[in-house]
Amino acid sequence: MNTLIKTIGAAALGLAASMAQAADEVTLQLKWVTQSQFAGYYVAKDKGFYDEEGLDVTIKPGGPDIAPAQVIAGGGADVVLDWMPSALASREKGLALVNIAQPFKSSGMMLTCRKDAGIASPADFAGKTLGVWFFGNEYPFLSWMSKLGLATDGSDGGVTVLKQGFNVDPILQGQAACVSTMTYNEYWQIIDAGLSPDDLVVFKYEDQGVATLEDGMYVMEENLNDPAFVEKMVRFVRASMKGWKWAEAHPEDAALIVLDNDASGAQTEEHQIRMMGEVAKLTAGSNGALDPADFDRTVSSLLAGGSDPVITKTPEGAWTHVITDQALN
Numbered sequence: 001m002n003t004l005i006k007t008i009g010a011a012a013l014g015l016a017a018s019m020a021q022a023a024d025e026v027t028l029q030l031k032w033v034t035q036s037q038f039a040g041y042y043v044a045k046d047k048g049f050y051d052e053e054g055l056d057v058t059i060k061p062g063g064p065d066i067a068p069a070q071v072i073a074g075g076g077a078d079v080v081l082d083w084m085p086s087a088l089a090s091r092e093k094g095l096a097l098v099n100i101a102q103p104f105k106s107s108g109m110m111l112t113c114r115k116d117a118g119i120a121s122p123a124d125f126a127g128k129t130l131g132v133w134f135f136g137n138e139y140p141f142l143s144w145m146s147k148l149g150l151a152t153d154g155s156d157g158g159v160t161v162l163k164q165g166f167n168v169d170p171i172l173q174g175q176a177a178c179v180s181t182m183t184y185n186e187y188w189q190i191i192d193a194g195l196s197p198d199d200l201v202v203f204k205y206e207d208q209g210v211a212t213l214e215d216g217m218y219v220m221e222e223n224l225n226d227p228a229f230v231e232k233m234v235r236f237v238r239a240s241m242k243g244w245k246w247a248e249a250h251p252e253d254a255a256l257i258v259l260d261n262d263a264s265g266a267q268t269e270e271h272q273i274r275m276m277g278e279v280a281k282l283t284a285g286s287n288g289a290l291d292p293a294d295f296d297r298t299v300s301s302l303l304a305g306g307s308d309p310v311i312t313k314t315p316e317g318a319w320t321h322v323i324t325d326q327a328l329n
Contacts, residue, residue, distance in 0.1 A: 023056040024232050029077035030062045031215065034262045036276035037184065038081070039254040040103060040283070044243030046257045053235035059261070064166050067135060069095055072220060078229075079236065084213040084298050085139035085310055091318055092311050096221035099319035101237045101327075102294070103244050105286035107211035108183040108278065109140060111203045112168075112190060117177035119201055122148055122208070126157055131164035131171065131179035139310040141180065143301050144210040146309070168193065184278030188271065212298040214282075216290070221317065230322065238327040241288040248283060251276040289324040 030038050041059055044050050050057045060077065062068065068080035069090040079100070082090075087097045113119035117128065125148065132141050142152060151158030162176045168189050170176035181187040187202065205211040217237065223229045247254035255272040295318075302310040 023051075023054050024235075025056045025058070026050075026079065026232060026236050027058045027060060027077045028236075029060045029066075029068050029071045029080040031068055031081045031083070032062045033264065033266075034061045034258060035185070035267060036255050036258050036272045036279055037182075037215070039247040039258050039276055039279065040240055040244030042243070042258050042261050043247045043254050044239045046260070047243065047246060049239040049242045049246075050236070053239045055232070055235055055239065057236070061263075064135070068218070069097065072097070072218070078223075079217050079219050079233065081215050082218050083137065083140075084216055084295075085143075085302055086137070087216065087218050088299070088302060088311050088315050088318060089139060091315055092313075096317075097218040098221045098224060098317065099216045099290055099295075100219055100224075100233055100323040101217040101241070101288045102213060102290040103217070103241065103286055103288055104213065104215040104282050105284065105291075105294070106282045107140075107204075107206050107214055108282050109205045109211070109214065110181050110183060110187060111141075111178045111205075112171065112181040112187055113178035113201050113203070114171060114195075115199060115201055119177055122203065125150060125159050125178075127159070128177040129160040129162050129170075129175065131162045131176040133164055133166070133180045137180070139302060140205055140210060140212045143212075143304055143310055144205065144208060147210060147301075147304055171195075184275045184282070188274060192271075210301045212301055213290075213294055224320065224322065233323050234326045237288055237323050241328065244283050244288070247276065248280045251280050287324075287328055289321060289328060290319050292319075295319055 028041060045057055045059065068082045069086065071077050072080045073095055084099065087099065091097050111130065118124055119128065132138050145152050145159060152161050154160040162170055164170060164180055168179050168181065168186050171179040171190060172193050190200065219233065252273050255276040258272055259267055259269060299314055
């Protein structure tokens, strides 16, 4: 009897070990540091949604010196999060990125300006210094300025572009009339620094008709020819969207999960909970499948770049529903 029990026990352990070894590895590269902007993925990992799909997911934080497109090009990730303007610009330059899912339905990008700098409407931008993020984040801004007919080289009648670090110091120190902000992050840094909403005027890219898609999931096109990779991404997207919808429904708990994964210890509970509440507004309305109309709107905005457009032609094959059709049905 003891021999039988030992045999059954050994078999069970062997099966468990086999199942553990069978988990497919997926490496996800974030666009920025660990924060509630990426809560859905941390929730999916914490709540075991990836485990349920037989996935062993590694989430790699980003940072100011990390470009997701470069990471995936170098084989450092299976899937990356990127803004569509950056991804499409990379694709036109030869890096065949494909959008396989789009958790963010709305754009959180804004230009936040001081009223005492004489800014009341976009017509007041001329002659002003505007803070702009680069590393691929500048493309929506450049398209907007082109739409307004404003040169960005500092010439008369145009605007002076200040290469903004990933902080809001230029608007606090009077170096710029406006700075780039996200609804869920930098805007609140300005408020926390002492300026009030009454001191500011904000221009949401959505309201200006130049909003582009943010935080989509991208893979290399060649990998989509591999059925095993496709099947793995189906499971990854399904679990990730389960994580996002859980985060939307439980924003405070989701923010705390993010904090548990912040190795830097630089984030605060108050800021991350507030961020998650704002991020939930951007993911609301998306089941993860890219809306072709949103893609077309983004492309139209990027093509409207005057003499120096972000992309020069409508991309072909830049997105697919192959993954989400299987993951979400």
